[in-house]
Amino acid sequence: DVVMTQSPLSLPVTLGQPASISCRSSQGLVHSDGNTYLNWFQQRPGQSPRRLLYKVANRDSGVPDRFSGSGSGTDFTLKISRVEAADVGVYYCMQGTRWPYTFGQGTKLEIK
């Protein structure tokens, strides 16, 4: 199985400051169809996960443009340009290129 490794696991951020989460895969995530199926999810406290980004950098409907995704191959990054209180929660990367889909351990974002 593809192992997804996130860092940091804990991310204290001051309101209005940027935040960045890294996700590395144990194998390259380029599919034979040419797409890279790397996704990011947000899980607010007490809620279900919600997808933020798919295929590395495509934002879901309703996701603020403060959230952006980048990367290729085995290294990917989620960036929040200016952290707001509503961003508190745990962020997960997930690869959907190879069976089975696998998740990172999660990064807990909190406000300093």
Added chain:
Amino acid sequence: EVQLVESGGVLVQPGGSLRLSCAASGFAFSNYRMHWVRQAPGRGLVGVSLINIDGTPAFYADSVKGRFTVSRDNAKNTLYLQMTSLGAEDTAVYYCARDFAGSIDSWGQGTLVTDSS
């Protein structure tokens, strides 16, 4: 609007069995593969199973193989997870989720399965 509503979670005796259900609405259920994903208390997300649109299982996590069975009733727009030989390690919130193009694009609210021990 896509809706996924899980039910069936409860306190279970060690070694017991349970069936979870997920009622889907707002989309053509029969056209989508469906996942079960679980989250133990304070832990991360782990894929449990995936079922194809024709009802054949596509994946089981090693930790549940031989104990859990995924199925679906496309006429009833419902996904199921039959769980047997339950143990403390199965305590978790179980989410059903919709698969689309190398991703999971919708999640239910989850149902809690707790080991009574």
